[in-house]
Amino acid sequence: MLNYKKMLIVLALSLPSVVNADEFTKADLAQWDSEFQTVVKQGRAAFTDPALGSNGVVCAQCHPNAANTHPETYPKFQKQIGKVISLWEMVNWCLRNPLEGQPLAADDPKMTALVAYITSERKGVKLEAGKH
Amino acid sequence: MNRRDFLKQSGLLLAASTLPLSLVEIAFAKAEDNFSFAYISDAHIQQIKGTQFVRNWDRGLMRAVAEANLLDPKPDFIMFGGDLAQLGKPEEIDHGLEILSALHQKPRFVLGEHDFYLDMGEYWAKKVSEHHYSFDHKGVHFVVLNSILTHDEWSNKWSSPEERMAMMAGLDNPLGSPFMVGEAQRNWLKADLDKVDKTTPVVVFSHSPLQKIYKGWNFWTDDAEQVQALLKPFNKVTVIYGHVHQIQYNQIGNISFHSVMATSWPWPYPSTYAQAEQFLPKLTVEMNRADPFFERDATGWQLIDIATGNTAVHYQLPENKPRTVAFNPETKRPEDSEYQQQREVPQTHY
Numbered sequence: 200m201l202n203y204k205k206m207l208i209v210l211a212l213s214l215p216s217v218v219n220a221d222e223f224t225k226a227d228l229a230q231w232d233s234e235f236q237t238v239v240k241q242g243r244a245a246f247t248d249p250a251l252g253s254n255g256v257v258c259a260q261c262h263p264n265a266a267n268t269h270p271e272t273y274p275k276f277q278k279q280i281g282k283v284i285s286l287w288e289m290v291n292w293c294l295r296n297p298l299e300g301q302p303l304a305a306d307d308p309k310m311t312a313l314v315a316y317i318t319s320e321r322k323g324v325k326l327e328a329g330k331h
Numbered sequence: 332m333n334r335r336d337f338l339k340q341s342g343l344l345l346a347a348s349t350l351p352l353s354l355v356e357i358a359f360a361k362a363e364d365n366f367s368f369a370y371i372s373d374a375h376i377q378q379i380k381g382t383q384f385v386r387n388w389d390r391g392l393m394r395a396v397a398e399a400n401l402l403d404p405k406p407d408f409i410m411f412g413g414d415l416a417q418l419g420k421p422e423e424i425d426h427g428l429e430i431l432s433a434l435h436q437k438p439r440f441v442l443g444e445h446d447f448y449l450d451m452g453e454y455w456a457k458k459v460s461e462h463h464y465s466f467d468h469k470g471v472h473f474v475v476l477n478s479i480l481t482h483d484e485w486s487n488k489w490s491s492p493e494e495r496m497a498m499m500a501g502l503d504n505p506l507g508s509p510f511m512v513g514e515a516q517r518n519w520l521k522a523d524l525d526k527v528d529k530t531t532p533v534v535v536f537s538h539s540p541l542q543k544i545y546k547g548w549n550f551w552t553d554d555a556e557q558v559q560a561l562l563k564p565f566n567k568v569t570v571i572y573g574h575v576h577q578i579q580y581n582q583i584g585n586i587s588f589h590s591v592m593a594t595s596w597p598w599p600y601p602s603t604y605a606q607a608e609q610f611l612p613k614l615t616v617e618m619n620r621a622d623p624f625f626e627r628d629a630t631g632w633q634l635i636d637i638a639t640g641n642t643a644v645h646y647q648l649p650e651n652k653p654r655t656v657a658f659n660p661e662t663k664r665p666e667d668s669e670y671q672q673q674r675e676v677p678q679t680h681y
Contacts, residue, residue, distance in 0.1 A: 242625035247501060249461070254385050255377060263503035263548050267620060279624040280510070297387060297596075322346070324605050 231244040235315065238308075242316025243308050252298025257311075261297065272330040283329075286314055344490045363366035366469050369402060371395045371438070372412025372573035373593030375445060376427040380537040385425055387626055389416070391594035392430050394627070400435050407468065409436050412591055413443025413479075414537035419496050420508045421454050428459065437465075443574065444479040444549075449496040452477075452487065462513075465514055465523050469584055470525045471534055478518060478552050481508040502598070504549045507601035509546060510539045511553040542581060542588055545591065545601035550575050562586055577629070580656050581612035582664035588612070589656070589665070597629030599623045616670045629641035 228275040246265065248257040262268055279291070287310050291302035303310040374392040377385040407569040411431065416423035424446065431438060440460035442452060452462055462477040465673055489495035498506050512520070529531065535541065541558050544550035552558070562568045568586045576593040576601060600617050601609035611617075621629030654667040 216380065247504075254379050256385055256387075259501060259503055261598070264604045266601075266604040279622070313410075314462070321605055323475075 238312050238315045239319045240316075241309075242314070242319075243311035244328060245313050246316055251309075252300030254299045256298050258293065258298075265317045268317050268321075269330075270314070270318045270321050271324050271326050271328075273328065275329045275331065278331075286317070290314065290317075352625070353615050362438065366407040367402075367404070368405045369399045369409045369573065370412060370591050371409065371594060372398065372430075372441075372591045373414045373576055373595055374427055374430075375431070375593070375595040376423045377417035378420055378422045380427070384423075384549050385417075388595045389426075389430065391596075391627060391630060392427065393593045396430060396433050401432070405580075407433070408437040409434060410536060412536065412571075413427055413441040413442045414445040414573065414595075415440075415443070415444050415459075418493075418500055419446055419449030419454075421458075421540075423510070424454060424458060428460060431647045439475070441475055441536050442477050444499050445496075447477075447479055448486070448499040449492050451546075463519065471532045472524075473537045474520065474523065474533065476520065476537045476541075476558070478512050478541060478558075479510045479538045480513045480516070481510060496513055502556065506548075507549060509551055509553045510549055512537075512541075512558050513554070516655060517554065517557055517561065520558070524561060524565075527565075529564050530566050533565045533569070535560065535568065535570045537570065538573045539573045540588065540590065541570050542612070544575075544611055545607070546602060547604070547609070548598075550601060550609075557582060559586060566629045577655070578618045578654070579612060579615050580665045581614055587637055587658060592630050594630060614664060614666070616667045618680065620656070 209318075229277055246258040246262075251255055251257065258265075268286075268289075270286050273289065274283050276282070277284045277289065280288075285305075285331055287305050288304075290310065294300045294302050353521055371392070374395075375388050376392065377388055379385060399406070415427035416430075433458045440455075440458070442462050444453055446452070446455050446459075455573055458460060461475075463475055466470065467473070486495060498504055499508070501507065501600065515637065524533070537552070539552045541552050541555045543555055544551070563568075563584060563586075570586055570588045571591060572588070573591050573593070576596065576598040577590065578592065579588070579590040581588040597618070599620070601607065602611055602617075618629060628645050652669075654670065656665050657668055658664070659666045
Protein backbone atom coordinates (compact mmCIF):
# COMPACT_ATOMS: atom_id res chain seq x y z
CA MET A 200 0.00 0.00 0.00
CA LEU A 201 2.75 2.39 1.04
CA ASN A 202 4.79 1.48 -2.00
CA TYR A 203 1.81 2.08 -4.20
CA LYS A 204 1.28 5.55 -2.73
CA LYS A 205 4.98 6.35 -3.14
CA MET A 206 4.80 5.26 -6.72
CA LEU A 207 1.83 7.53 -7.33
CA ILE A 208 3.69 10.48 -5.81
CA VAL A 209 6.74 9.80 -7.93
CA LEU A 210 4.51 9.49 -10.97
CA ALA A 211 2.71 12.73 -10.19
CA LEU A 212 5.96 14.60 -9.68
CA SER A 213 7.32 13.33 -12.93
CA LEU A 214 4.37 14.77 -14.89
CA PRO A 215 3.95 18.42 -15.91
CA SER A 216 1.97 20.23 -13.20
CA VAL A 217 -0.82 21.41 -15.57
CA VAL A 218 -2.15 17.90 -16.00
CA ASN A 219 -4.96 16.93 -13.58
CA ALA A 220 -7.18 15.14 -16.04
CA ASP A 221 -8.99 12.90 -13.58
CA GLU A 222 -10.38 15.72 -11.49
CA PHE A 223 -13.52 17.64 -12.21
CA THR A 224 -15.04 20.48 -10.29
CA LYS A 225 -18.49 21.25 -8.98
CA ALA A 226 -18.76 23.79 -11.78
CA ASP A 227 -18.10 21.01 -14.31
CA LEU A 228 -20.80 18.83 -12.74
CA ALA A 229 -23.28 21.69 -12.73
CA GLN A 230 -22.57 22.43 -16.37
CA TRP A 231 -22.92 18.81 -17.48
CA ASP A 232 -26.13 18.39 -15.53
CA SER A 233 -27.45 21.56 -17.09
CA GLU A 234 -26.60 20.23 -20.57
CA PHE A 235 -28.44 17.00 -19.71
CA GLN A 236 -31.47 18.81 -18.28
CA THR A 237 -31.68 20.96 -21.41
CA VAL A 238 -31.95 17.82 -23.53
CA VAL A 239 -34.47 16.29 -21.09
CA LYS A 240 -36.57 19.45 -21.50
CA GLN A 241 -36.34 19.12 -25.27
CA GLY A 242 -37.43 15.50 -24.85
CA ARG A 243 -40.44 16.49 -22.75
CA ALA A 244 -41.31 19.09 -25.41
CA ALA A 245 -41.15 16.43 -28.15
CA PHE A 246 -43.11 14.02 -25.92
CA THR A 247 -45.99 16.53 -25.81
CA ASP A 248 -45.61 17.92 -29.35
CA PRO A 249 -48.67 17.31 -31.59
CA ALA A 250 -46.37 17.78 -34.61
CA LEU A 251 -44.09 14.83 -33.72
CA GLY A 252 -46.42 12.46 -35.58
CA SER A 253 -48.98 13.20 -38.27
CA ASN A 254 -52.30 12.94 -36.44
CA GLY A 255 -51.83 15.25 -33.45
CA VAL A 256 -51.61 12.37 -30.97
CA VAL A 257 -48.81 12.99 -28.46
CA CYS A 258 -46.70 10.44 -26.56
CA ALA A 259 -47.88 11.78 -23.19
CA GLN A 260 -51.50 11.04 -24.13
CA CYS A 261 -50.96 7.34 -23.33
CA HIS A 262 -47.80 7.75 -21.21
CA PRO A 263 -48.31 10.45 -18.56
CA ASN A 264 -44.88 11.22 -17.08
CA ALA A 265 -43.56 8.59 -19.51
CA ALA A 266 -45.13 5.91 -17.30
CA ASN A 267 -45.49 2.43 -18.77
CA THR A 268 -42.49 2.83 -21.06
CA HIS A 269 -40.19 0.77 -18.78
CA PRO A 270 -36.88 2.03 -20.27
CA GLU A 271 -35.01 0.05 -17.58
CA THR A 272 -36.07 -3.23 -19.25
CA TYR A 273 -34.45 -2.47 -22.64
CA PRO A 274 -32.82 -3.97 -24.61
CA LYS A 275 -35.26 -6.84 -24.32
CA PHE A 276 -36.96 -9.46 -26.40
CA GLN A 277 -39.99 -7.60 -27.74
CA LYS A 278 -42.42 -10.43 -28.16
CA GLN A 279 -44.59 -8.62 -30.70
CA ILE A 280 -41.61 -7.79 -32.93
CA GLY A 281 -39.92 -11.15 -32.43
CA LYS A 282 -36.40 -9.97 -31.59
CA VAL A 283 -34.31 -8.14 -29.02
CA ILE A 284 -34.62 -4.39 -29.50
CA SER A 285 -33.44 -1.18 -27.86
CA LEU A 286 -35.72 1.50 -26.47
CA TRP A 287 -35.31 3.76 -29.51
CA GLU A 288 -36.78 1.06 -31.75
CA MET A 289 -39.88 0.89 -29.56
CA VAL A 290 -40.11 4.71 -29.67
CA ASN A 291 -40.12 4.44 -33.46
CA TRP A 292 -42.86 1.81 -33.29
CA CYS A 293 -44.98 4.34 -31.41
CA LEU A 294 -44.11 7.11 -33.89
CA ARG A 295 -45.24 4.91 -36.79
CA ASN A 296 -48.38 3.47 -35.21
CA PRO A 297 -50.37 5.48 -32.65
CA LEU A 298 -48.80 8.73 -33.95
CA GLU A 299 -49.06 7.68 -37.63
CA GLY A 300 -45.74 9.47 -38.29
CA GLN A 301 -42.21 8.92 -39.58
CA PRO A 302 -39.52 7.11 -37.56
CA LEU A 303 -36.40 8.94 -36.37
CA ALA A 304 -32.77 7.85 -36.87
CA ALA A 305 -31.24 6.26 -33.77
CA ASP A 306 -28.85 9.22 -33.40
CA ASP A 307 -31.34 11.93 -34.29
CA PRO A 308 -31.05 14.61 -31.57
CA LYS A 309 -34.82 14.39 -31.14
CA MET A 310 -34.55 10.64 -30.45
CA THR A 311 -31.75 11.29 -27.95
CA ALA A 312 -33.96 13.89 -26.29
CA LEU A 313 -36.97 11.54 -26.13
CA VAL A 314 -34.88 8.74 -24.62
CA ALA A 315 -33.28 11.20 -22.17
CA TYR A 316 -36.71 12.38 -21.00
CA ILE A 317 -38.21 8.88 -20.76
CA THR A 318 -35.20 7.55 -18.85
CA SER A 319 -35.03 10.55 -16.51
CA GLU A 320 -38.63 9.93 -15.39
CA ARG A 321 -37.47 6.43 -14.25
CA LYS A 322 -34.58 7.74 -12.18
CA GLY A 323 -33.88 5.50 -9.20
CA VAL A 324 -35.45 2.39 -10.72
CA LYS A 325 -32.94 -0.44 -11.01
CA LEU A 326 -31.74 -1.58 -14.41
CA GLU A 327 -33.30 -4.86 -15.50
CA ALA A 328 -32.44 -5.37 -19.15
CA GLY A 329 -34.46 -8.17 -20.69
CA LYS A 330 -37.17 -8.09 -18.01
CA HIS A 331 -40.83 -8.45 -18.92
CA MET B 332 -82.32 -11.11 -16.13
CA ASN B 333 -80.51 -13.13 -13.48
CA ARG B 334 -76.75 -13.38 -13.33
CA ARG B 335 -76.69 -16.79 -14.94
CA ASP B 336 -78.61 -15.52 -17.93
CA PHE B 337 -76.32 -12.55 -18.09
CA LEU B 338 -73.23 -14.70 -18.02
CA LYS B 339 -74.66 -16.78 -20.82
CA GLN B 340 -75.28 -13.62 -22.71
CA SER B 341 -71.88 -12.18 -21.87
CA GLY B 342 -70.29 -15.35 -23.19
CA LEU B 343 -72.02 -14.68 -26.48
CA LEU B 344 -70.87 -11.10 -26.45
CA LEU B 345 -67.36 -12.17 -25.61
CA ALA B 346 -67.37 -14.46 -28.58
CA ALA B 347 -68.41 -11.55 -30.76
CA SER B 348 -65.57 -9.40 -29.44
CA THR B 349 -64.43 -7.69 -26.29
CA LEU B 350 -65.64 -4.20 -26.08
CA PRO B 351 -65.26 -1.14 -23.95
CA LEU B 352 -68.74 -0.59 -22.68
CA SER B 353 -70.35 -1.33 -19.37
CA LEU B 354 -73.64 -3.06 -18.91
CA VAL B 355 -75.08 -2.12 -15.58
CA GLU B 356 -77.77 -4.21 -13.98
CA ILE B 357 -79.73 -3.11 -10.97
CA ALA B 358 -81.14 -6.22 -9.32
CA PHE B 359 -83.92 -6.12 -6.77
CA ALA B 360 -85.54 -8.73 -4.55
CA LYS B 361 -88.40 -8.88 -7.03
CA ALA B 362 -86.98 -10.02 -10.36
CA GLU B 363 -89.50 -7.99 -12.34
CA ASP B 364 -87.96 -4.81 -10.88
CA ASN B 365 -84.48 -5.61 -12.22
CA PHE B 366 -83.05 -3.55 -15.00
CA SER B 367 -79.76 -2.86 -16.68
CA PHE B 368 -78.02 -0.04 -18.44
CA ALA B 369 -74.89 0.20 -20.58
CA TYR B 370 -72.00 2.57 -19.89
CA ILE B 371 -69.66 3.88 -22.59
CA SER B 372 -66.96 6.38 -21.64
CA ASP B 373 -63.86 8.37 -22.61
CA ALA B 374 -63.96 8.28 -26.42
CA HIS B 375 -61.57 11.25 -26.90
CA ILE B 376 -62.62 11.88 -30.50
CA GLN B 377 -59.71 13.89 -31.91
CA GLN B 378 -59.80 16.06 -35.02
CA ILE B 379 -56.71 16.08 -37.24
CA LYS B 380 -58.07 18.65 -39.68
CA GLY B 381 -61.30 19.18 -41.58
CA THR B 382 -63.19 15.91 -41.66
CA GLN B 383 -60.14 13.83 -40.64
CA PHE B 384 -60.18 12.33 -37.16
CA VAL B 385 -57.76 9.99 -35.35
CA ARG B 386 -58.78 6.55 -36.58
CA ASN B 387 -57.82 4.66 -33.43
CA TRP B 388 -60.19 6.59 -31.13
CA ASP B 389 -63.00 6.57 -33.72
CA ARG B 390 -62.79 2.79 -33.96
CA GLY B 391 -62.98 2.34 -30.19
CA LEU B 392 -66.23 4.29 -29.93
CA MET B 393 -67.72 2.66 -33.03
CA ARG B 394 -67.07 -0.80 -31.60
CA ALA B 395 -68.71 0.13 -28.32
CA VAL B 396 -71.76 1.46 -30.14
CA ALA B 397 -72.04 -1.69 -32.27
CA GLU B 398 -71.77 -3.87 -29.17
CA ALA B 399 -74.32 -1.85 -27.20
CA ASN B 400 -76.77 -2.37 -30.04
CA LEU B 401 -76.29 -6.14 -29.72
CA LEU B 402 -77.29 -6.27 -26.05
CA ASP B 403 -80.21 -8.58 -25.43
CA PRO B 404 -82.26 -7.92 -23.40
CA LYS B 405 -81.99 -4.31 -24.37
CA PRO B 406 -80.65 -2.09 -21.58
CA ASP B 407 -83.14 0.40 -20.14
CA PHE B 408 -80.81 3.24 -21.03
CA ILE B 409 -77.25 4.05 -22.05
CA MET B 410 -74.83 6.38 -20.28
CA PHE B 411 -71.89 8.15 -21.84
CA GLY B 412 -69.32 8.94 -19.13
CA GLY B 413 -67.56 12.05 -20.49
CA ASP B 414 -64.58 13.05 -22.67
CA LEU B 415 -66.41 12.59 -25.93
CA ALA B 416 -63.93 15.11 -27.44
CA GLN B 417 -60.14 15.42 -27.06
CA LEU B 418 -59.83 19.21 -27.31
CA GLY B 419 -63.45 20.28 -26.79
CA LYS B 420 -63.94 21.35 -30.42
CA PRO B 421 -67.48 21.51 -31.82
CA GLU B 422 -66.19 19.37 -34.72
CA GLU B 423 -65.07 16.68 -32.28
CA ILE B 424 -68.29 16.77 -30.26
CA ASP B 425 -70.35 16.65 -33.48
CA HIS B 426 -68.32 13.74 -34.86
CA GLY B 427 -68.70 11.89 -31.55
CA LEU B 428 -72.44 12.53 -31.54
CA GLU B 429 -72.62 11.25 -35.10
CA ILE B 430 -70.99 7.96 -34.08
CA LEU B 431 -73.26 7.74 -31.02
CA SER B 432 -76.31 8.43 -33.19
CA ALA B 433 -76.02 4.84 -34.46
CA LEU B 434 -77.10 3.68 -30.98
CA HIS B 435 -80.62 2.30 -30.93
CA GLN B 436 -81.27 4.39 -27.82
CA LYS B 437 -80.41 8.00 -27.15
CA PRO B 438 -77.74 8.11 -24.42
CA ARG B 439 -77.57 10.30 -21.33
CA PHE B 440 -74.32 12.22 -20.84
CA VAL B 441 -71.73 13.03 -18.18
CA LEU B 442 -69.44 15.99 -18.94
CA GLY B 443 -65.66 15.50 -19.02
CA GLU B 444 -62.86 18.06 -18.85
CA HIS B 445 -61.97 17.47 -22.52
CA ASP B 446 -65.52 18.50 -23.46
CA PHE B 447 -65.46 21.57 -21.26
CA TYR B 448 -62.35 23.74 -21.13
CA LEU B 449 -62.43 25.18 -24.66
CA ASP B 450 -65.67 27.13 -24.18
CA MET B 451 -66.48 26.28 -20.53
CA GLY B 452 -69.17 23.84 -21.61
CA GLU B 453 -71.22 26.22 -23.71
CA TYR B 454 -71.45 24.03 -26.82
CA TRP B 455 -72.09 20.96 -24.65
CA ALA B 456 -75.03 22.64 -22.92
CA LYS B 457 -76.46 23.76 -26.24
CA LYS B 458 -75.92 20.59 -28.24
CA VAL B 459 -75.49 17.65 -25.87
CA SER B 460 -76.74 17.82 -22.31
CA GLU B 461 -77.16 19.72 -19.10
CA HIS B 462 -73.95 19.69 -17.04
CA HIS B 463 -75.59 18.25 -13.93
CA TYR B 464 -79.01 16.72 -13.37
CA SER B 465 -80.81 13.86 -11.67
CA PHE B 466 -83.44 11.34 -12.66
CA ASP B 467 -85.31 8.42 -11.18
CA HIS B 468 -85.64 5.04 -12.79
CA LYS B 469 -87.49 2.04 -11.36
CA GLY B 470 -86.86 2.95 -7.73
CA VAL B 471 -83.26 4.11 -8.08
CA HIS B 472 -82.23 7.76 -7.81
CA PHE B 473 -79.53 8.67 -10.34
CA VAL B 474 -77.43 11.82 -10.08
CA VAL B 475 -75.10 13.16 -12.78
CA LEU B 476 -72.48 15.58 -11.43
CA ASN B 477 -70.09 17.88 -13.23
CA SER B 478 -67.00 17.03 -11.18
CA ILE B 479 -64.40 18.63 -13.47
CA LEU B 480 -64.85 22.29 -12.52
CA THR B 481 -61.94 24.27 -11.15
CA HIS B 482 -61.09 27.72 -9.77
CA ASP B 483 -62.03 30.77 -11.86
CA GLU B 484 -58.55 32.28 -11.39
CA TRP B 485 -57.09 29.29 -13.21
CA SER B 486 -59.71 29.28 -15.97
CA ASN B 487 -59.28 33.01 -16.63
CA LYS B 488 -55.51 33.24 -16.69
CA TRP B 489 -54.83 31.86 -20.17
CA SER B 490 -54.28 33.88 -23.31
CA SER B 491 -56.85 31.92 -25.33
CA PRO B 492 -59.51 29.23 -24.92
CA GLU B 493 -57.27 26.89 -26.95
CA GLU B 494 -54.38 27.41 -24.54
CA ARG B 495 -56.64 26.74 -21.55
CA MET B 496 -57.97 23.55 -23.17
CA ALA B 497 -54.47 22.33 -24.03
CA MET B 498 -53.30 22.96 -20.45
CA MET B 499 -56.12 20.86 -19.00
CA ALA B 500 -55.91 18.18 -21.71
CA GLY B 501 -52.39 17.12 -20.70
CA LEU B 502 -53.03 14.63 -17.92
CA ASP B 503 -49.54 15.05 -16.44
CA ASN B 504 -49.27 18.78 -17.08
CA PRO B 505 -48.13 20.46 -13.85
CA LEU B 506 -49.82 23.68 -15.10
CA GLY B 507 -53.26 22.01 -14.94
CA SER B 508 -55.61 22.49 -12.00
CA PRO B 509 -57.37 20.10 -9.60
CA PHE B 510 -61.01 19.22 -10.33
CA MET B 511 -63.90 20.00 -8.02
CA VAL B 512 -67.69 19.81 -7.86
CA GLY B 513 -67.83 23.25 -6.31
CA GLU B 514 -70.04 24.85 -3.70
CA ALA B 515 -72.93 25.85 -5.97
CA GLN B 516 -73.35 22.32 -7.29
CA ARG B 517 -72.94 20.79 -3.81
CA ASN B 518 -75.81 23.00 -2.66
CA TRP B 519 -77.86 21.79 -5.61
CA LEU B 520 -76.96 18.17 -4.76
CA LYS B 521 -77.98 18.64 -1.13
CA ALA B 522 -81.36 20.05 -2.15
CA ASP B 523 -81.81 17.27 -4.71
CA LEU B 524 -81.01 14.52 -2.17
CA ASP B 525 -83.18 16.07 0.56
CA LYS B 526 -86.22 14.98 -1.46
CA VAL B 527 -85.05 11.34 -1.65
CA ASP B 528 -85.91 8.66 0.93
CA LYS B 529 -82.75 7.44 2.67
CA THR B 530 -83.53 3.80 1.83
CA THR B 531 -83.61 4.54 -1.91
CA PRO B 532 -80.50 3.22 -3.70
CA VAL B 533 -78.52 6.16 -5.04
CA VAL B 534 -76.19 5.92 -8.04
CA VAL B 535 -73.94 8.90 -8.77
CA PHE B 536 -72.21 9.35 -12.12
CA SER B 537 -69.19 11.65 -12.23
CA HIS B 538 -66.33 12.01 -14.67
CA SER B 539 -63.48 12.27 -12.17
CA PRO B 540 -63.30 9.93 -9.15
CA LEU B 541 -65.18 11.37 -6.15
CA GLN B 542 -62.21 10.12 -4.11
CA LYS B 543 -58.57 11.20 -3.99
CA ILE B 544 -56.14 8.88 -5.77
CA TYR B 545 -53.33 10.82 -7.45
CA LYS B 546 -53.35 14.58 -7.76
CA GLY B 547 -50.54 14.69 -10.36
CA TRP B 548 -52.82 13.13 -12.98
CA ASN B 549 -56.07 14.56 -11.65
CA PHE B 550 -57.27 11.14 -10.50
CA TRP B 551 -58.79 13.43 -7.94
CA THR B 552 -61.69 15.65 -6.94
CA ASP B 553 -60.69 18.37 -4.52
CA ASP B 554 -63.97 18.48 -2.60
CA ALA B 555 -64.52 14.68 -2.70
CA GLU B 556 -64.98 14.43 1.08
CA GLN B 557 -67.68 17.11 1.05
CA VAL B 558 -69.57 15.28 -1.70
CA GLN B 559 -69.17 11.96 0.17
CA ALA B 560 -70.61 13.62 3.29
CA LEU B 561 -73.78 14.48 1.36
CA LEU B 562 -74.13 10.84 0.31
CA LYS B 563 -73.53 9.46 3.80
CA PRO B 564 -77.17 9.40 5.04
CA PHE B 565 -78.18 6.88 2.36
CA ASN B 566 -78.09 3.14 2.96
CA LYS B 567 -76.73 2.18 -0.43
CA VAL B 568 -74.67 4.43 -2.62
CA THR B 569 -72.62 3.64 -5.71
CA VAL B 570 -70.35 6.10 -7.48
CA ILE B 571 -69.46 5.23 -11.08
CA TYR B 572 -66.75 7.31 -12.73
CA GLY B 573 -64.70 7.47 -15.94
CA HIS B 574 -61.59 9.60 -16.57
CA VAL B 575 -59.03 7.07 -15.26
CA HIS B 576 -59.07 4.66 -18.25
CA GLN B 577 -58.49 1.65 -15.97
CA ILE B 578 -60.19 -0.63 -13.41
CA GLN B 579 -60.38 0.87 -9.94
CA TYR B 580 -62.69 0.07 -7.06
CA ASN B 581 -62.98 1.07 -3.47
CA GLN B 582 -65.29 1.24 -0.48
CA ILE B 583 -65.46 4.35 1.71
CA GLY B 584 -68.07 4.01 4.45
CA ASN B 585 -71.41 3.33 2.77
CA ILE B 586 -70.14 4.27 -0.70
CA SER B 587 -68.94 1.74 -3.27
CA PHE B 588 -66.74 3.20 -6.00
CA HIS B 589 -66.29 1.68 -9.46
CA SER B 590 -64.47 3.10 -12.44
CA VAL B 591 -65.34 2.25 -16.04
CA MET B 592 -62.91 1.66 -18.86
CA ALA B 593 -62.25 3.95 -21.82
CA THR B 594 -63.07 3.23 -25.45
CA SER B 595 -59.96 5.18 -26.55
CA TRP B 596 -56.76 4.09 -24.78
CA PRO B 597 -55.75 2.72 -21.36
CA TRP B 598 -53.67 4.56 -18.77
CA PRO B 599 -50.95 3.09 -16.59
CA TYR B 600 -51.64 2.98 -12.87
CA PRO B 601 -50.15 5.92 -10.97
CA SER B 602 -48.06 3.39 -9.05
CA THR B 603 -46.03 2.79 -12.23
CA TYR B 604 -44.75 6.36 -12.05
CA ALA B 605 -41.70 5.95 -9.86
CA GLN B 606 -41.31 9.61 -8.88
CA ALA B 607 -44.58 10.26 -7.05
CA GLU B 608 -46.65 9.31 -4.05
CA GLN B 609 -50.14 8.13 -4.94
CA PHE B 610 -53.16 6.62 -3.23
CA LEU B 611 -54.62 3.96 -5.49
CA PRO B 612 -57.20 2.26 -3.25
CA LYS B 613 -55.41 -0.63 -1.53
CA LEU B 614 -58.43 -2.73 -2.38
CA THR B 615 -57.90 -2.40 -6.13
CA VAL B 616 -56.16 -5.32 -7.80
CA GLU B 617 -54.65 -3.74 -10.88
CA MET B 618 -55.24 -4.62 -14.51
CA ASN B 619 -52.40 -5.99 -16.58
CA ARG B 620 -50.13 -3.70 -18.49
CA ALA B 621 -51.64 -3.04 -21.89
CA ASP B 622 -50.27 -4.57 -25.08
CA PRO B 623 -49.72 -1.54 -27.33
CA PHE B 624 -49.64 -3.77 -30.40
CA PHE B 625 -53.34 -4.53 -29.91
CA GLU B 626 -55.09 -1.16 -30.07
CA ARG B 627 -58.10 -2.19 -28.06
CA ASP B 628 -56.21 -3.99 -25.30
CA ALA B 629 -56.85 -2.82 -21.72
CA THR B 630 -60.22 -1.66 -22.86
CA GLY B 631 -63.16 -3.89 -22.14
CA TRP B 632 -66.70 -3.84 -20.97
CA GLN B 633 -68.28 -4.58 -17.66
CA LEU B 634 -71.61 -5.58 -16.24
CA ILE B 635 -72.48 -3.96 -12.95
CA ASP B 636 -75.42 -5.50 -11.16
CA ILE B 637 -76.61 -3.70 -8.10
CA ALA B 638 -78.40 -6.48 -6.24
CA THR B 639 -80.33 -4.90 -3.36
CA GLY B 640 -78.19 -1.84 -3.76
CA ASN B 641 -74.78 -3.55 -3.73
CA THR B 642 -72.58 -3.81 -6.78
CA ALA B 643 -70.92 -6.64 -8.68
CA VAL B 644 -68.86 -5.71 -11.71
CA HIS B 645 -67.96 -8.21 -14.40
CA TYR B 646 -65.06 -7.09 -16.59
CA GLN B 647 -64.42 -8.69 -19.96
CA LEU B 648 -60.78 -8.15 -20.92
CA PRO B 649 -59.18 -8.85 -24.30
CA GLU B 650 -56.25 -11.29 -24.05
CA ASN B 651 -56.95 -11.82 -20.36
CA LYS B 652 -59.30 -13.82 -18.20
CA PRO B 653 -62.51 -12.00 -17.36
CA ARG B 654 -62.59 -10.57 -13.85
CA THR B 655 -65.42 -10.07 -11.39
CA VAL B 656 -65.34 -7.46 -8.66
CA ALA B 657 -68.31 -8.08 -6.37
CA PHE B 658 -69.55 -6.63 -3.11
CA ASN B 659 -68.66 -9.05 -0.32
CA PRO B 660 -71.43 -8.80 2.31
CA GLU B 661 -69.11 -10.17 5.02
CA THR B 662 -66.30 -7.67 4.57
CA LYS B 663 -68.72 -5.00 3.26
CA ARG B 664 -66.55 -3.95 0.35
CA PRO B 665 -66.03 -4.81 -3.32
CA GLU B 666 -63.48 -7.58 -3.87
CA ASP B 667 -62.06 -9.37 -6.87
CA SER B 668 -63.55 -12.85 -6.73
CA GLU B 669 -60.40 -14.56 -7.96
CA TYR B 670 -57.38 -12.27 -7.57
CA GLN B 671 -58.10 -10.37 -4.34
CA GLN B 672 -55.99 -12.74 -2.22
CA GLN B 673 -53.14 -13.13 -4.73
CA ARG B 674 -52.24 -9.52 -5.23
CA GLU B 675 -48.65 -10.14 -6.30
CA VAL B 676 -49.61 -12.26 -9.27
CA PRO B 677 -52.94 -11.06 -10.57
CA GLN B 678 -51.98 -11.64 -14.17
CA THR B 679 -48.69 -11.35 -15.97
CA HIS B 680 -48.41 -9.75 -19.35
CA TYR B 681 -45.56 -8.40 -21.42
